[in-house]
Amino acid sequence: MWAALRGLNGDQLAVIEALSEPVCAVCSRAEGEARRSLEGVLRDGVNDVSLRNDWRRRGGLCARHWRVWRHLESPPLSTAILLEDLLGTYLEGATVPAGPCPACAVVERSEKRALTALRRLPAKHLDAALESGPGLLCLRHLESLPDGEVRQRFRERLEELRAHLREQIRTSDHRFVNERKGPHADAWLRALRVFGGDV
Ligand SMILES: [Zn+2]
Numbered sequence: 001m002w003a004a005l006r007g008l009n010g011d012q013l014a015v016i017e018a019l020s021e022p023v024c025a026v027c028s029r030a031e032g033e034a035r036r037s038l039e040g041v042l043r044d045g046v047n048d049v050s051l052r053n054d055w056r057r058r059g060g061l062c063a064r065h066w067r068v069w070r071h072l073e074s075p076p077l078s079t080a081i082l083l084e085d086l087l088g089t090y091l092e093g094a095t096v097p098a099g100p101c102p103a104c105a106v107v108e109r110s111e112k113r114a115l116t117a118l119r120r121l122p123a124k125h126l127d128a129a130l131e132s133g134p135g136l137l138c139l140r141h142l143e144s145l146p147d148g149e150v151r152q153r154f155r156e157r158l159e160e161l162r163a164h165l166r167e168q169i170r171t172s173d174h175r176f177v178n179e180r181k182g183p184h185a186d187a188w189l190r191a192l193r194v195f196g197g198d199v
């Protein structure tokens with residue numbers, strides 16, 4: 001399979017890989033990069049002066065990324081160091097935070113790269129990825145694609161998902177208990193991601 005993908009760049013390969021999972025390919029790529037960037041800060045970034053200045057200027061993370069941070073491995077000491085700094089800045093009369101949170105900034109950059117990669121993906125590769133995997137795009141990312149074949153293919157994926165949701169609902173009746181397994185079984189979760197992104 002990988003030989004057939006020769007000639008694609010790293011972002012395109014990553015998007016194809018994401019399409020093999022029942023997730024929004026852009027959200028999962030972008031949030032994965034944000035999570036890795038936070039892991040990097042946790043591992044060896046908390047004593048980096050420019051990073052500390054950047055976090056202070058931005059007022060730390062947003063609520064969503066603090067939640068991600070909390071569930072990383074071993075955050076107590078790094079959190080204490082960073083928050084002592086941020087709390088001190090606040091108590092000393094901080095200015096209003098500027099711009100997106102540091103992890104949201106990673107997400108924004110990564111989303112742009114993933115969307116460009118998708119738009120430029122040759123049709124045969126996109127078709128093959130959609131045929132072999134359940135990947136999709138959330139509505140926010142679908143809407144940010146220009147009209148064209150790529151957008152059309154992801155709309156068709158949503159039509160398929162709608163049929164799967166109907167099938168999931170139909171087979172919830174006890175008379176159809178034997179038909180509950182199948183590609184429609186996780187339709188509810190994929191639909192949640194269509195509306196909610198990386199959930
Ligand atoms: Zn998305």
Ligand SMILES: [Zn+2]
Nearest residue numbers: 062065101104
């Ligand atoms: Zn954020």
